[in-house]
Amino acid sequence: MADFLLELQSEEIPARMQARARGDLARLFAEEIGRAGLAAEAIETFATPRRLALIARGLPLETAAVSEELKGPRVGAPDQAIDGFLRKTGLGREALVERDGVWFAHVETPGRATAQVLAEAVPAIVRAFPWPKAMRWGTDSLSTESLRWVRPLHGVIALLDGAVVPFEVAGVAAGDSTVGHRFHSSGVIRIASAATYADQLRAAHVIVDADERATIIAKGAAALAAGAGLSLVEDAGLLAENAGLTEWPVPLLGRFDPEFLSVPPEVIQLTARVNQKYFVCRDVAGTLANAFVCVANIEAADGGAQIVEGNRKVLAARLSDARFFYETDLKVRLEDQLPKLEKIVFHEKLGTVADKVDRVAKLARWLVEEGIVGAAAPANSLPPSVHPERSRGTQNAGPGASPHDARDGRGLADLAERAARLAKADLVTGMVGEFPELQGIMGGYYAAAQGEPAEVAEAIRDHYKPVGQSDDVPTAPVTVAVSLADKLDTLCSFFEIEEYPTGSKDPFALRRAAIAIINLLEHNGLKLHIGEAVRQGWLGHSPDRALTDAEIARRGTAISVTDYLWNFMIDRLKVQQKEAGVRHDLIDAVFALGGEDDLVRLLARVHALQAFVETEDGANLLAGYRRAANILKKEGVADSLWSAPAYATEPAETALIAALNTAEPLAERAVAAEDFAGAMAALASLRAPIDAFFDAVTVNDADPAKRQARLALLARMRDAVHHVADFSRIEK
């Protein structure tokens, strides 16, 4: 058994590509040697900015010899066939053996030296390596056929148990040499073997293990913050990136001018992270502190004082730029930014962002005026993350503010419309132009600063929420109205122009919009009839219009656009509820009843159904229902034409009729009152009678009148159940 070390040494590999490159290297290596019949006991990979490496442990020294008997042509076959067989096996005619009138050849394929396999495998891996972006370089690049690598490749180490495996790839000969740290090490390092690789490089100020570098950074940065009485804001992505940018990481703590803290903390954190790859810190009160942690790649003689000073200056310039944007933006009222939205195309068939804003504002107002988004919930105030200085004036409403002390429906509708009209204005501010991630957040700050009511500022800030399943779902009524209106408009608009998600393609994030709508409705218990909302949110077209043949062909269904959208929502609901443990078949069982376009009510019914079918009563009723449904299906009974039997009914029959007489109106009333648990309880009362009926009564009676009456009774039972849920959709 032998250990193999491979190192591909290059100019700086982008940090974001290193982890995937390690995975690709391990996979390709295993595949490539696997083709030759080799396997390693273990494969380890390493990456630093300047190298990608692999150690394969426990490789056999050669591939196994293969001994096999090949069946050839029949004895007496034409010479042509026999010669062909000999060529294939590489044997002479005298080596063939005859058995049962057929020629056989015994072929021995000797094992190949592993070094030989590797000498072919590595160049193949290098040439086929799937870098996200690769380049050509140097004199060889006169031809576009020259090797492509992520950055110029300078060296290859290939050592099998300490011996160089000789091969060449793109003019680079494999050997045992590499380089250490760019500035802490000089000259060539000759690696002895896989076993000494990591330690020899460590001596040359290179830590080859990315996880070890990440740990050094995480611990070092946390300790520096703690030493300054602060706590580090952890950021796993930033940690991995810094580990990918350094071979010898040295975290350093610096301070910036506290005057910059007048810029919103989100901006400071983003600038530090995105532009400079710095960590930020909080003080004991949880407020952003004027400190940063940068990660150097060098142990400077002065302990990093000059490095920290240099980084401080750069951050100061960045923050100065951010403050420039912030202060410039603050000079323009959000409503004065709105004309610029008329120039931004939202979608070529859907007009500009200004058009969208207008639709959303009307829809948000409608949601409040219809009482869908309630006035009952208390108006939330801005959470403490908004700097008090900038919320100043919030209580003394500025010129644009509504009389918001009276939180009646009308006041709320005004606030919702106002928030919706200003919600997208920050898209054309300098800060959001620089940092698109801050959309909404900046609008919230600017709204508060210009004296908008707190609810409006908060709604502008949070109206993109919820983004994804784990995001906070807004609860403040104004925010909910704007968020819901925005997403309903998006969904309706794109459905109107037939831009539906297909397969993995969802360029307008409509699935996410649908999930967000579901979360908003469910979390806030909002009673929204989707059909009405769609009618309201439509672009002035009729959502129930007849579809053209072409549309029907594209969709594969002839249902109206509204129903199509509702089906889409239900599909998203199934996906979304799966995590909460709600069964999709039960959603189908309720949905199949039709006529329901209130998502919260539908869900309440599903929850009640799920609770019921998981009880013993529920399970047994389901069994009884199935038995009845099977009989009815076999007999081809579609409708219940039940009437009181003219013959003397058997006791169990009488009991079932009585039970239905009681349960039917109970269930009906409960459904009407949206008491779904009550409806289920009414159904539960049928369980014992139906069981008893099947035990004691013969449906298939010799008397056709009795048979007909009993089938009709079963159909009546089925219909009673269907009034609550379509049990035929339940899968288990």
Added chain:
Amino acid sequence: MILTLHAYWSARGCVILQPYDMEMGAGTFHPATTLRALGPEPWNAAFVQPSRRPTDGRYGENPNRLQHYYQYQVVLKPSPSDVQDLYLGSLAAIGVDATAHDIRFVEDDWESPTLGAWGLGWEVWCDGMEVSQFTYFQQMGGFDCKPVAAELTYGLERLAMYIQGKDNVYDLAFNDTGVTYGDVFLENERQMSTWNFEIADTDMLFDLFRKAAAECERCLEAKLPIPAYEQAIKASHVFNLLNARGVISVAERQAYIGRVRDLAKGSCAAWMDKHGWAA
């Protein structure tokens, strides 16, 4: 600093050129980079190029953002295998001590939609400050670079701030007798920012753009790639001014960029034709 870089790169075989006498966004637009990056012939050159970025104007209020600044540019074709070491040697020559400072090559792929060009490389960071762009050109004007050239672009003001230990570009000493960068350029930044963002006559600019584009095409018809390319440079700068004036909508933006790219590509194609080089 410029003299040191000239001496350093001259000693390594570069021809030392003077700035191109036209407004352009970066040294990359200099024909000594753009056109010379095409074709098989070796080419090594170094020069200073004043660069104009109208949208980067900050009315003289930002310590290191300027709408007019100087780039030092080196083009090495084909890219030497020790080009990173050569570059680090040039930093040492102008006084950057790589053992006391944190020098890093951070991924920054370069793409110029207006030149139809792209390359892979890095921003070079010195203590977190981007002091250079380092690019291996892969395509120029839509043509594969055969062979690939390395382009090194130094931000002269930033390097000077770093070497002189100044926080603000306007505090840089321009000579030994107390003249600062601010004395020379602050008023220029104020006035030009105002003009770029607020005053520039957009009708005139639209007109200039059209005329430059038309002239470029006339030159291409006359098989004169260099004057054609000059008009492409002009159109590109006018587009940047229009952009700073905020009169180009998002939808139009792509169309304008595409127009400039077509002009630049046409010029590059004519240059290739002139030399009889195959794509």
